[in-house]
Amino acid sequence: MEWSIQEIARRAGTTSRTLRHYGELGLLEPTRVGSNGYRYYGPDALVRLQRILLLRELGLGLPAIAEVLEGQRDTGAALRAHLRLLEQERERIGRQIASVRTTLHKTERGEELMAEEVFDGFDHTQYEQEVTERWGRDAYEKGDRWWRSLSDEEKRAFQDEQVSIAQAFAQALRDGRSADSDEVQAITARQYAWLSTTVTPSKSYFIGLGEMYVADPRFTAAYDRHGEGTAVLVRDAMKVYGERHLTDE
Numbered sequence: 001m002e003w004s005i006q007e008i009a010r011r012a013g014t015t016s017r018t019l020r021h022y023g024e025l026g027l028l029e030p031t032r033v034g035s036n037g038y039r040y041y042g043p044d045a046l047v048r049l050q051r052i053l054l055l056r057e058l059g060l061g062l063p064a065i066a067e068v069l070e071g072q073r074d075t076g077a078a079l080r081a082h083l084r085l086l087e088q089e090r091e092r093i094g095r096q097i098a099s100v101r102t103t104l105h106k107t108e109r110g111e112e113l114m115a116e117e118v119f120d121g122f123d124h125t126q127y128e129q130e131v132t133e134r135w136g137r138d139a140y141e142k143g144d145r146w147w148r149s150l151s152d153e154e155k156r157a158f159q160d161e162q163v164s165i166a167q168a169f170a171q172a173l174r175d176g177r178s179a180d181s182d183e184v185q186a187i188t189a190r191q192y193a194w195l196s197t198t199v200t201p202s203k204s205y206f207i208g209l210g211e212m213y214v215a216d217p218r219f220t221a222a223y224d225r226h227g228e229g230t231a232v233l234v235r236d237a238m239k240v241y242g243e244r245h246l247t248d249e
Helices: 005-012 016-024 043-057 062-071 075-109 124-135 137-149 152-174 182-195 203-215 217-224 230-245
Strands: 039-041
Touching (some): 005 039, 005 043, 043 062, 152 217, 152 230, 182 203, 203 217, 203 230
């Protein structure tokens, strides 16, 4: 089956102009172009468009989406990864809705609030399985103990420093600084120091983490919300820093 560009745009909730723009960027080529110049899209193109739209909803810019699609050539694996992210997000939002509903109900009735009910869906432990699978149980438990030992003010300071670093990378990108420039490497040193609060990163860990900032849409979105392409700059800068200053010993 094939669908015209107008049909696809209408069903996807976008515009023909947007689809043509995706084509110009090499993100979404039509399956064929008719003799009349009309563009037609087949099943494979539909699946690719779905992936693009999912990544857009996660907050990624078009350059970052292009990198993700290039790095995920196995469509089935990519869709399964997207599905896991969506299911996790649905579960998290569902918990937050239930939490707010409980808080509202108890507040209106003057009933006692329980902390575990108020903050269900807001805690960092939702990533326990993922962290354990990536870096081991010891890494999760060490990080979890450290996080729980912090005061609310210390937690905010830690998070604010990460945002400040991301904003500095984004500004460097706008200023046209390269990943190996002194300015960007100084920011990367801050990134290394920030990560060293909980673990001393080795060369492979630091470079691998930078790769994940581009490969994992959630991390890419966190950086690219400060400016499209920021995650790519962070990845490249971390690679330069790791090769210059770190070892795996």
